[in-house]
Amino acid sequence: xxxxxxxxxxxxxxxxxxxLDKQPLPSIAPENFFQNADDAEAGLTAAYDALxxxxxxxxxxxxxGEMPSDNxxxxxxxxxxxxxxxxxxxxxxxxxxxxxxxxxxxxxxAVLKYVPAIDMTVARKNQILGEAYFLRALxxxxxxxxxxxxxxxxxxxxxxxxxxxxxxxxSAETVYAQIATDLNTADGLVPAAxxxxxxKGAVNALLAKVLLTQRQWAPAAAAANKVITEGGYALAAxxxxxxxxxxVRPETILEVQNQGTPDGNNILPDLLLPSPPATYSFPKxxxxxxxxxxxxxxxxxxxxxxxxLNDQRWSRRATRTVTAGGVVYVQRDYASFVLGSSRDSKxxxxxxxxxxxxxxxxxxxxxxxxxxxILRYADVLLMxxxxxxxxxxxxxxxxxxxxMVRTRAGLPALTAASPxxxxxxxxxxxxxxxxxxxxxxxxxxxxxxxxxxxxxxxEAGAHAVTALDIIEQKLNRxxxxxxxxxxPQAEINNNAQLxxxxxx
Numbered sequence: 001x002x003x004x005x006x007x008x009x010x011x012x013x014x015x016x017x018x019x020l021d022k023q024p025l026p027s028i029a030p031e032n033f034f035q036n037a038d039d040a041e042a043g044l045t046a047a048y049d050a051l052x053x054x055x056x057x058x059x060x061x062x063x064x065g066e067m068p069s070d071n072x073x074x075x076x077x078x079x080x081x082x083x084x085x086x087x088x089x090x091x092x093x094x095x096x097x098x099x100x101x102x103x104x105x106x107x108x109x110a111v112l113k114y115v116p117a118i119d120m121t122v123a124r125k126n127q128i129l130g131e132a133y134f135l136r137a138l139x140x141x142x143x144x145x146x147x148x149x150x151x152x153x154x155x156x157x158x159x160x161x162x163x164x165x166x167x168x169x170x171s172a173e174t175v176y177a178q179i180a181t182d183l184n185t186a187d188g189l190v191p192a193a194x195x196x197x198x199x200k201g202a203v204n205a206l207l208a209k210v211l212l213t214q215r216q217w218a219p220a221a222a223a224a225n226k227v228i229t230e231g232g233y234a235l236a237a238x239x240x241x242x243x244x245x246x247x248v249r250p251e252t253i254l255e256v257q258n259q260g261t262p263d264g265n266n267i268l269p270d271l272l273l274p275s276p277p278a279t280y281s282f283p284k285x286x287x288x289x290x291x292x293x294x295x296x297x298x299x300x301x302x303x304x305x306x307x308x309l310n311d312q313r314w315s316r317r318a319t320r321t322v323t324a325g326g327v328v329y330v331q332r333d334y335a336s337f338v339l340g341s342s343r344d345s346k347x348x349x350x351x352x353x354x355x356x357x358x359x360x361x362x363x364x365x366x367x368x369x370x371x372x373x374i375l376r377y378a379d380v381l382l383m384x385x386x387x388x389x390x391x392x393x394x395x396x397x398x399x400x401x402x403x404m405v406r407t408r409a410g411l412p413a414l415t416a417a418s419p420x421x422x423x424x425x426x427x428x429x430x431x432x433x434x435x436x437x438x439x440x441x442x443x444x445x446x447x448x449x450x451x452x453x454x455x456x457x458x459e460a461g462a463h464a465v466t467a468l469d470i471i472e473q474k475l476n477r478x479x480x481x482x483x484x485x486x487x488p489q490a491e492i493n494n495n496a497q498l499x500x501x502x503x504x
Contacts, residue, residue: 130189
């Protein structure tokens with residue numbers, strides 16, 4: 001069952017018969033709102049609700065995690081600018097991600113400040129606090145990997161005073177340390193099982209991702225292994241069954257829960273799918289780099305990486321029929337993507353070619369009920385294999401975890417005699433490849449390429465393809481400044497203490 005997230009801070013103030021004798025109250029202050037256990041639950045619900053923001057998992061964070069990479073392209077406005085790597089401090093997605101991340105941080109901070117004083121059962125109070133610590137850590141992780149140093153707010157913003165709202169940027173190292181502190185605190189507070197909510201598995205999966213980003217191989221492997229050995233997770237037997245995300249057990253670790261209403265919706269299906277089934281036709285976001293013309297194809301395109309015959313993530317699973325306007329259209333379904341409808345000569349070019357198919361539910365007029373993955377078990381297996389390999393090179397344990405992902409996709413298991421197992425570099429290349437094929441379009445590829453670039457800066461030639469290679473491919477220069485987004489100009493205009501990232 002889906003959890004319905006209800007914004008709770010749009011509060012109605014009820015007056016008495018002498019209301020005209022009183023000053024109007026524009027809002028209820030947080031210290032007056034958080035009075036009892038129900039208020040604590042409502043505050044946490046609001047913190048979860050922030051994940052559905054347009055700047056986060058309902059659109060821009062997923063788009064920003066794919067469009068700059070070698071997985072996707074588009075001709076649609078600011079999204080195309082992300083794909084061309086020509087973003088600026090005024091690019092919409094760059095502002096939206098920052099804005100909605102701090103909205104989520106502020107809601108988590110309110111819970112962390114006020115819930116400890118509420119008279120309620122200790123067990124549930126601790127669980128609420130643990131979930132809020134996780135949510136704050138998640139938002140800061142998304143911010144620091146995209147923008148680098150960012151203001152570190154650990155208290156709710158309850159005043160418009162400049163001393164409150166205008167904070168300087170905190171070093172990335174300090175932000176990462178705070179993320180680790182929050183996750184370690186959360187691990188001691190949240191339960192091992194909690195349907196559709198944050199659990200110890202989610203905490204340690206995110207911690208593994210954070211540590212992997214920092215190239216802390218041994219701690220990353222330990223965090224991932226905790227998920228593997230203690231979480232009770234397993235891969236779904238059928239890759240296709242993971243989409244749309246519907247809390248698919250036992251692979252799901254954490255999803256954004258969408259209800260399919262204006263209050264709890266996912267707009268990605270309408271942005272990604274052709275029409276039909278999308279509500280109407282327009283240039284789509286995140287178009288896969290498959291089957292491009294010779295003139296536009298790039299050597300790192302998915303066309304040259306995927307196996308559309310044997311890999312069940314990319315081979316044809318079914319042929320679908322879609323009826324729109326009384327006309328039946330045929331779509332070929334390849335699990336990770338779908339080819340546009342076979343249509344008459346009046347078909348729009350917007351609806352031809354390949355499209356992302358990991359949110360295949362009814363778009364529903366930009367109010368889709370499809371969930372969005374934040375963490376799933378296959379990701380953890382690949383992180384564990386990567387961290388082990390980086391420590392000591394190929395091992396039976398790393399190979400076993402990699403093979404779990406490969407064989408679920410219908411690919412043969414690798415052995416110690418396989419060329420991929422010959423060295424740390426060859427196994428790393430295979431892990432990189434499987435991450436790309438497994439996690440395609442889920443908002444991970446650009447972030448992986450960014451950390452590969454930083455790994456190559458520390459260890460020349462470690463990864464075959466990094467963000468800097470894609471930057472050079474698209475712009476004919478290796479511009480290290482593009483490894484970070486600019487700070488949104490609107491934030492700099494409002495906060496004199498913010499300094500822009502180099503190159504912008």
